[in-house]
Amino acid sequence: MDEIIRIRGLKKSFGTKEVLKGVDLDIIKGKTTVILGLSGSGKSTIIKHIVRLLKPDSGEVWVEGVDMARADEDEVYRMRKKIGYLFQSGALFDSMNVYENVAFPLHEHTNMSEEQIQKKVRERLRTVGLNPDDVLELYPDELSGGMRKRVGLARSIVLDPGIILYDEPTSGLDPITSDLITRLIRNTQQELNVTSVLISHDIKESFKAGDYFAFLYDGKIIEYGDKEHFQNSTNPYVRQFLDGKA
Ligand code: ADP
Ligand code: MG
Numbered sequence: 575m576d577e578i579i580r581i582r583g584l585k586k587s588f589g590t591k592e593v594l595k596g597v598d599l600d601i602i603k604g605k606t607t608v609i610l611g612l613s614g615s616g617k618s619t620i621i622k623h624i625v626r627l628l629k630p631d632s633g634e635v636w637v638e639g640v641d642m643a644r645a646d647e648d649e650v651y652r653m654r655k656k657i658g659y660l661f662q663s664g665a666l667f668d669s670m671n672v673y674e675n676v677a678f679p680l681h682e683h684t685n686m687s688e689e690q691i692q693k694k695v696r697e698r699l700r701t702v703g704l705n706p707d708d709v710l711e712l713y714p715d716e717l718s719g720g721m722r723k724r725v726g727l728a729r730s731i732v733l734d735p736g737i738i739l740y741d742e743p744t745s746g747l748d749p750i751t752s753d754l755i756t757r758l759i760r761n762t763q764q765e766l767n768v769t770s771v772l773i774s775h776d777i778k779e780s781f782k783a784g785d786y787f788a789f790l791y792d793g794k795i796i797e798y799g800d801k802e803h804f805q806n807s808t809n810p811y812v813r814q815f816l817d818g819k820a
Contacts, residue, residue: 578603584633595793606770608780611790617773621739658730658738666714673710676729698728720751740772
């Protein structure tokens with residue numbers, strides 16, 4: 575198997591609370607891997623290590639052969655350009671309109687001309703199903719929840735990253751909008767041929783988008799496999815989660 579991310583023995587505590595107790599996880603290139611687990615189990619904490627928003631207490635976080643736990647600042651900067659990150663809050667900059675929000679990473683990380691940037695921003699808004707002419711001038715508070723997620727998604731793919739991390743992209747959305755965003759993630763994955771890591775507590779949604787599934791419980795990945803493997807899991811914690819009793 576061709577793993578683009580390889581996490582080994584990842585441990586992280588906040589104060590006296592040991593959240594990650596030795597996470598081992600491989601992310602396969604060109605596929606979507608879903609990290610499942612209860613709220614507060616440490617899913618966001620795992621992916622924050624992939625972009626080095628957090629440093630582990632111990633363990634290794636290899637991304638394309640670079641250990642993000644030990645990379646120097648230049649390397650972290652270089653790697654972050656290759657990784658799109660859609661935050662749990664989906665946070666857009668409130669004081670910037672849609673154009674400025676989506677263009678932000680291009681201004682930050684490239685030497686592209688304003689004309690090239692405009693072209694790219696329009697292209698990526700179309701990728702997420704928005705008509706640029708309708709939305710470019712709007713501010714986040716003028717957008718619906720679903721549109722904000724789309725704009726956030728456009729921003730996270732504007733640098734053509736090879737890897738995209740989605741932290742609960744459908745949380746807080748109604749079922750129909752959730753379904754749309756999930757399809758969009760699937761389409762984006764296929765159109766751009768990226769590797770995706772998707773955090774979800776919604777098992778049904780995630781089955782529509784994921785190729786592989788990892789279940790985080792008590793600080794460790796206790797189940798991993800494809801959809802069929804997962805659905806047939808005999809692990810009691812996984813079963814509770816699958817049957818909606820967790
Ligand atoms: P999940 O994404 O699975 O809901 P998180 O990774 O956000 O879980 O959080 C796991 C646990 O770690 C929670 O108990 C949370 O309160 C705690 N935690 C996360 N980040 C911090 C932080 N920066 N400081 C202190 N505690 C944190
Ligand atoms: Mg989280």
